[in-house]
Amino acid sequence: MSTVVEVSASMVKDLREKSGAAMMDCKKALVEALGDFDKAFELLRQKGAASASKKASRATSEGLVVGQVSADGKVASLVEINCETDFVARNDQFVALGKQIAELAGSKKPADVEALMALTLDGKTVQEAVTETIAKIGENISVKRLAVFDLSKPQGTTGLYIHTLGGKMGAIVEIETDKAVANQADLQAVARELAMHVVSAKPTFLTRDDISAEVIENERRIELGKADLADKKPEMKEKIVTGRVDKLLAERVLSEQPFVKDPQQSVAKYLAAKGKEMGVEAKVVRYALFILGDNGDATEETEASA
Numbered sequence: 001m002s003t004v005v006e007v008s009a010s011m012v013k014d015l016r017e018k019s020g021a022a023m024m025d026c027k028k029a030l031v032e033a034l035g036d037f038d039k040a041f042e043l044l045r046q047k048g049a050a051s052a053s054k055k056a057s058r059a060t061s062e063g064l065v066v067g068q069v070s071a072d073g074k075v076a077s078l079v080e081i082n083c084e085t086d087f088v089a090r091n092d093q094f095v096a097l098g099k100q101i102a103e104l105a106g107s108k109k110p111a112d113v114e115a116l117m118a119l120t121l122d123g124k125t126v127q128e129a130v131t132e133t134i135a136k137i138g139e140n141i142s143v144k145r146l147a148v149f150d151l152s153k154p155q156g157t158t159g160l161y162i163h164t165l166g167g168k169m170g171a172i173v174e175i176e177t178d179k180a181v182a183n184q185a186d187l188q189a190v191a192r193e194l195a196m197h198v199v200s201a202k203p204t205f206l207t208r209d210d211i212s213a214e215v216i217e218n219e220r221r222i223e224l225g226k227a228d229l230a231d232k233k234p235e236m237k238e239k240i241v242t243g244r245v246d247k248l249l250a251e252r253v254l255s256e257q258p259f260v261k262d263p264q265q266s267v268a269k270y271l272a273a274k275g276k277e278m279g280v281e282a283k284v285v286r287y288a289l290f291i292l293g294d295n296g297d298a299t300e301e302t303e304a305s306a
Helices: 009-019 023-032 037-047 049-057 092-108 113-118 126-137 184-201 213-224 234-250 267-278
Strands: 062-069 075-083 142-150 156-162 169-177 262-266 282-291 301-303
Touching: 009 023, 009 037, 023 037, 023 126, 062 092, 062 156, 062 169, 075 092, 075 156, 075 169, 075 282, 092 113, 092 126, 092 142, 113 126, 113 142, 126 142, 142 169, 142 282, 156 184, 169 184, 169 267, 184 267, 184 282, 213 234, 262 267, 267 282
Parallel strands: none
Antiparallel strands: 062 075, 075 142, 156 169, 169 282, 282 301
16 A cells, blocks of 8 residues: 655755755655655655756856757747756767757747746656756756747748857748748748858847837947047038948848858848749748857847837
């Protein structure tokens, strides 16, 4: 006859504070130990959960950016998974874990990292899988960022590009067309090329309309304060500042950037030409760019203005 032990929230909290292990791991250990606190702590140590948690305060500035695109190109996911050293970032177990998490994100489409960590992966939660890998590898591991693009309209596709040198940068791009294309593979190839451009050129905005008045005014203020304009007449100064700010913002806007594979034309013109070849009008709806270790916006996802 099995004995059922009531495990209180305070017991779980106390064990978590002592071991630093995940809440679910603490609860399972207490149930298995029939409520015996010390026994539960020993179980966590045996499973590596307690020792793994002690590594949680270590910095995770290395790792990988991984992604996945569905076979039909309708869903794309991008994940940044961090570890402590570049050595572990090249570890087969770590690489495999990252790939599994990206595939799971693409199939289940979680809204955020928290939802992703609660999903089931090979019979356990992603959080539990990460904890187990920490115990095996001996370094802290964390999933930092997530972006999932799921096409809201039937026409279009997504593209993915991960930088070939170490997987330190990656991007996904969503393209929307006014009607279906005859060869979806052609459109997917264009989306991938644009994702490669995003990784290379690192745009900050999708279009000029996405730039706030505050950003523009700040750039104007910076330019107006430059020493080389001090002796210029007001009208000349204004003309120079306007030109400089316009050029600066164009360098940050995806649609206006020179396309990396053909700098003689902008991204917008490249996409328009490709769309014409396929008999459609195409536009980039949104993109996400992850650069390993970047402390900027949590997703760096940019969407077109309505």
